[in-house]
Amino acid sequence: MTINGPFGPLDFQLVLLRRMADHQPELVDEARRELGVSLAEMREANRRWQAMARSPRARGTxxxxxxxxxxxxxxxxxxxxxxxxxxxxxxxxxxxxxxxxxxxxxxxxxxxxxxxxAPGAASPALRTAEDLRPWAYTVDEVARAFPPARPTEGTAPTRMGLAFTLPDGEPRVAEFTWGLLQRWSGPEPSSQVREGGF
Missing domain, CATH: 3.30.1450.10 (Beta-lactamase Inhibitory Protein; Chain:B, domain 1)
Structure with a gap:
C-alpha cells in the first residue's frame, strides 16, 4: 500500500477491517499486522475510501x-x-x-x-451456539443454519443484524459487518479462532 499511490485491493481490505474493528479489535489488529500495515495506514485507507465515495466527481459505486x-x-x-x-x-x-x-x-x-x-468452498460446520465464532460465517450461512431467520437493521450502512433461534429454542441476534459475523447476543462462544484464514 502506498499512501499517495493508487487505491487498490490491499487498501480496500483495510477499509473492511476498519469497520470490523468496532466489534473485533483483536482480530483486526492481528490481520493488520499480518498485512504489515500500521493503524495509521488503515485509518488513512478508510479516509481515502470515504473521500472517493463522497466526492462530487465520484464515479458510480x-x-x-x-x-x-x-x-x-x-x-x-x-x-x-x-x-x-x-x-x-x-x-x-x-x-x-x-x-x-x-x-x-x-x-x-x-x-x-x-x-x-466462495463458490465451491465449504463453510465450517454450524450446528450450535459454540460454533458461532467471529469471522467464520456469512449472513447467508447463519440464516440457513438456524431457520427461520429475519434480517434486522444494522447500526451503520455496512452492518446488519439477523434474528434467529438456536436449536434449544433460545432467540438470538447476530451482528455482521460487510456480511461477516462479528458477534451475537447472549453468552459468547468460548472460541474466537477464525476459520479458513482471516
Whole structure:
C-alpha cells in the first residue's frame, strides 16, 4: 500500500477491517499486522475510501469497485423474486474462502455489497451456539443454519443484524459487518479462532 499511490485491493481490505474493528479489535489488529500495515495506514485507507465515495466527481459505486479491485473473478446473473441482478465476485486474500460480492441492477445501480462464501468452498460446520465464532460465517450461512431467520437493521450502512433461534429454542441476534459475523447476543462462544484464514 502506498499512501499517495493508487487505491487498490490491499487498501480496500483495510477499509473492511476498519469497520470490523468496532466489534473485533483483536482480530483486526492481528490481520493488520499480518498485512504489515500500521493503524495509521488503515485509518488513512478508510479516509481515502470515504473521500472517493463522497466526492462530487465520484464515479458510480460499481465503477469505483471495478477501479479499485480490477476485473471481477466471476460475474453471473441472479434472480431474487421478481428482480434480476448481476452478481460480481472478487477475491479477498485475508479470507481465502470468501469473496466480496456486489449485486448490481442491469443499469449498474448497486443493491448490495458484502462478503460471501466462495463458490465451491465449504463453510465450517454450524450446528450450535459454540460454533458461532467471529469471522467464520456469512449472513447467508447463519440464516440457513438456524431457520427461520429475519434480517434486522444494522447500526451503520455496512452492518446488519439477523434474528434467529438456536436449536434449544433460545432467540438470538447476530451482528455482521460487510456480511461477516462479528458477534451475537447472549453468552459468547468460548472460541474466537477464525476459520479458513482471516
Amino acid at each position: 460499481l465503477a469505483r469497485y471495478r477501479s479499485v479491485l480490477g476485473a471481477p473473478e466471476l460475474t453471473f446473473r441472479r434472480v431474487i423474486g421478481d428482480l434480476e441482478c448481476d452478481a460480481l465476485l472478487w477475491p479477498v486474500p485475508l479470507w481465502p474462502d470468501l469473496r466480496f460480492e456486489v449485486m448490481a441492477a442491469p443499469g449498474g445501480a448497486v443493491w448490495n455489497e458484502w462478503l460471501v462464501r
